[in-house]
Amino acid sequence: xxxxxxVTPGFLSTVQDLGRPGRAALGVGAAGAADxxxxxxxxxxxGNPEGAAAIEATLGGLxxxxxxxxFAAVTGAPVxxxxxxxxxxxxxVFYLPDxxxxxxxxxxxxxxxxxxxxxxLTVDEVLGSRSTDTFAALGPPAxxxxxxxxxxxxxADPPLLDALPVAPPAIGDVELRVVLGPRDDWFTAxxxxxxxxxxxxxxxxxxxxxxxxxxxxxxxxxxxxxxxEGMVTGALQVxxxxxxxxxxxxxxxxxxxxxxxxxxxxxxGRAAQVRPGQRLRFRALPRFLALDAALRRRxxxxxxx
Amino acid sequence: MxxxxxxxxxxxxxxxDLDTVLGLYSALAAAPPPGVVDLVPAxxxxxxxxxxxxxxxxxxxxxVRATRPGTAxxxxxxxxxxxxxxxxxxxxxVAGLTGLSVDEIIAxxxxxxxxxxxxxxxxxxGYLVGGDPRLHVPRRATPRVRVPAGAVGLAGEFSGVYPLxxxxxxxxxxxxxxxxxxxxRDPPALFRPGVTVRFVEKGR
Numbered sequence: 337x338x339x340x341x342x343v344t345p346g347f348l349s350t351v352q353d354l355g356r357p358g359r360a361a362l363g364v365g366a367a368g369a370a371d372x373x374x375x376x377x378x379x380x381x382x383g384n385p386e387g388a389a390a391i392e393a394t395l396g397g398l399x400x401x402x403x404x405x406x407f408a409a410v411t412g413a414p415v416x417x418x419x420x421x422x423x424x425x426x427x428x429v430f431y432l433p434d435x436x437x438x439x440x441x442x443x444x445x446x447x448x449x450x451x452x453x454x455x456x457l458t459v460d461e462v463l464g465s466r467s468t469d470t471f472a473a474l475g476p477p478a479x480x481x482x483x484x485x486x487x488x489x490x491x492a493d494p495p496l497l498d499a500l501p502v503a504p505p506a507i508g509d510v511e512l513r514v515v516l517g518p519r520d521d522w523f524t525a526x527x528x529x530x531x532x533x534x535x536x537x538x539x540x541x542x543x544x545x546x547x548x549x550x551x552x553x554x555x556x557x558x559x560x561x562x563x564x565e566g567m568v569t570g571a572l573q574v575x576x577x578x579x580x581x582x583x584x585x586x587x588x589x590x591x592x593x594x595x596x597x598x599x600x601x602x603x604x605g606r607a608a609q610v611r612p613g614q615r616l617r618f619r620a621l622p623r624f625l626a627l628d629a630a631l632r633r634r635x636x637x638x639x640x641x
Numbered sequence: 642m643x644x645x646x647x648x649x650x651x652x653x654x655x656x657x658d659l660d661t662v663l664g665l666y667s668a669l670a671a672a673p674p675p676g677v678v679d680l681v682p683a684x685x686x687x688x689x690x691x692x693x694x695x696x697x698x699x700x701x702x703x704x705v706r707a708t709r710p711g712t713a714x715x716x717x718x719x720x721x722x723x724x725x726x727x728x729x730x731x732x733x734x735v736a737g738l739t740g741l742s743v744d745e746i747i748a749x750x751x752x753x754x755x756x757x758x759x760x761x762x763x764x765x766x767g768y769l770v771g772g773d774p775r776l777h778v779p780r781r782a783t784p785r786v787r788v789p790a791g792a793v794g795l796a797g798e799f800s801g802v803y804p805l806x807x808x809x810x811x812x813x814x815x816x817x818x819x820x821x822x823x824x825x826r827d828p829p830a831l832f833r834p835g836v837t838v839r840f841v842e843k844g845r
Contacts, residue, residue: 357690360681361670362830363760363767366690462824472764473805474824518645518653564761564768566681566688568651590683590761598648601693621649 338404338487340453342479343437346397349479350544351457352450352585354387356465356474360589366569367469370544370585370608371448374412378452381409381429381500383493388456389466391479393449396440400451402432406487407454407495413446413609414504427500446505446609447542454495455488470544471586505609509535511617512603514572519562519594523574527554531596535615536580542612544586549616553578554596564592570599570607572618582616584608644702650693654705655686659758659770662687663835664710671711674704682759682834684768719836721819723802724843725750725793729813731781735795738778738812746814747842749773755800755838760830765804765822767832772800784810791816793840800840802832817843 342349352375355368369375369392376386391398396415410417410426417424418439424430426449432438443449459466459476468475479485520528530552541548554574567573567587572580575593582599584607599607600621610616645653656662666682669689673680676696681688689701727747736743755769762768780796785808788794792803794811803809804821821831832838 357678360679360690361760361833362828363762363764366679463829474764515646515648518647563684563686564759565683565686566647566651566653566690566761568647568688568690570648570650588761589681590759595647598646598651600648601650 338406338455340391340457340485340487341401341403342481342483342485343399343401344397344481345479345483346393346395346440348394349398350392350468350470351389351459351476351479351485352392352467353389353465355467355585356463359463360566362463363589364463364472364474365469365587365589367467367472367475367586368465369450369467371412371450371605373605374448374450375452377500377502378409378411378450379456381411381496382407382452382454383491383495384452384454384456385491388452388488389459390450390452390457391485393440393451394447396442396449398440398449398451400438402434402436402438403484404487405434406432408432408438408451409500410440410449410451411500411502412449412505413443415443415449416441425499427502429495429497445507447611448608453487455490457485458488459485469586471588505606509615509617510606510610511619512607513600513621514597514618515600515621516597517595520596522556522558522562522594523596524555524557527556528596530554532618532620535617538610538612538614538616540612544584546584546587547582547607547610549580549582551579554580556594561592562594564590567591567595568598570601570604571595572597572599582607642706644705646698647688649698650691650696652689652691652698652701652705653686654689657685659684661710663756663758665705665708666834667711668708669705674701677701681761683761684758720839721831721836722839722841723793723817723819724841725815725817726844727815727842728845729793729815731794731812732814735776735778735812735814739775741775743845746776747845749776750800750814751840751842755840757832757834757836757838759834760832763805763807765830765832766801767830767834767836767838769800769832769838770798774798776800778812780810781812784808788813789816791818791821793817804830
């Protein structure tokens with residue numbers, strides 16, 4: 337049976353697919369690839385279903401050996417790659433012969449690289465997904481040396497053998513689009529202005545759960561606590577320190593601190609690629625117009641700037 | 642009811658009380674609007690998580706407004722009994738905080754049924770409400786680094802059982818060997834929103 341054998345996992349490597357949504361009633365979050373767009377891209381290139389499981393490697397350093405030959409692709413952070421010492425580029429499909437060793441160097445930009453293989457990784461599913469949820473300790477454990485990951489049969493669709501048209505993650509400041517709320521009314525007008533005009537720096541307190549940001553603290557208009565409420569990927573939750581935490585794939589399902597804004601779904605993959613020291617700038621999107629109109633009919637909500 | 646934006650792939654519905662949350666949750670879980678991929682009930686809110694490619698948030702908001710909350714009869718009817726040995730490390734502190742004797746704490750905890758309101762802290766954890774209000778106590782000033790699996794605790798208006806070992810700040814009054822979370826069982830969690838929980842004294 338074809339498989340990938342982990343020689344060295346690097347800083348942190350996990351198996352990820354598109355997660356296990358729909359299980360909040362069990363207390364289980366969705367998890368899945370932190371940069372879903374990158375995972376889907378690698379799978380599309382290989383002819384896989386876009387949610388096939390792959391390895392999410394953090395800051396490169398991953399070394400794997402192929403058992404049986406297979407096509408592979410790497411997306412996300414553009415690590416240098418060698419196959420048996422010969423260079424390969426990211427963002428393209430290449431062949432891993434039986435016994436070949438694939439080594440990832442460090443990425444010059446971005447944080448998370450996705451190594452997908454044609455046929456996908458077929459480790460056992462847990463609650464409908466092969467993803468490791470680092471917060472809930474669900475799914476396969478983080479990869480260690482010697483882990484063997486079975487590879488499924490090749491799909492019917494052919495692989496794309498062209499380079500993938502994709503821009504690597506940014507090196508400098510990153511602009512993320514946000515929708516203000518649901519609890520922007522817990523913050524002063526000055527805090528909202530600060531949040532939308534000043535940069536927030538990515539600290540080293542960063543993992544698959546979230547990113548702690550540094551910058552000007554955001555002042556609330558009210559004391560007291562919010563009753564715990566549902567949290568989503570991309571939420572910018574503001575604890576009493578006033579410094580936001582940006583939630584990623586393994587975020588807790590509920591939380592009791594107000595969320596000032598939520599990153600747009602299309603920008604979450606880019607948020608998952610930022611590194612400590614990079615700065616984030618938040619730009620407000622209009623609350624989607626259709627919902628605005630619905631709210632306006634009820635006269636219930638103040639309108640966004 | 643207020644419907645608040647939560648990015649472009651979720652809608653947060655805020656209602657008056659937990660009862661309405663659970664009614665709305667049961668009605669929407671039975672017939673989710675198109676594009677809704679998950680429902681996260683909480684104390685006063687229900688988060689609808691959407692597939693951004695498949696859902697129209699305005700249509701989802703309209704569907705929520707048109708939904709009649711389920712009645713008590715339509716909700717989860719399961720009753721779970723949890724045998725507890727009431728020898729928790731904070732039992733005497735809880736006696737001091739509430740002015741109740743240990744006998745009275747146990748009676749208060751076991752005689753009034755609790756309802757699982759919502760989860761979210763970890764898989765299989767449920768925030769239980771509806772218990773005897775004399776048991777309302779603050780969290781511990783300093784959380785424990787390690788709370789064992791099966792610990793039964795109190796915090797604010799809630800009671801709960803730690804399904805797995807974890808850090809935690811709840812006041813511990815007892816422990817249970819009930820299998821709170823078993824990944825090989827369907828469903829894996831004993832506590833799910835709407836389930837009725839009765840604690841039974843197994844010792845102290």
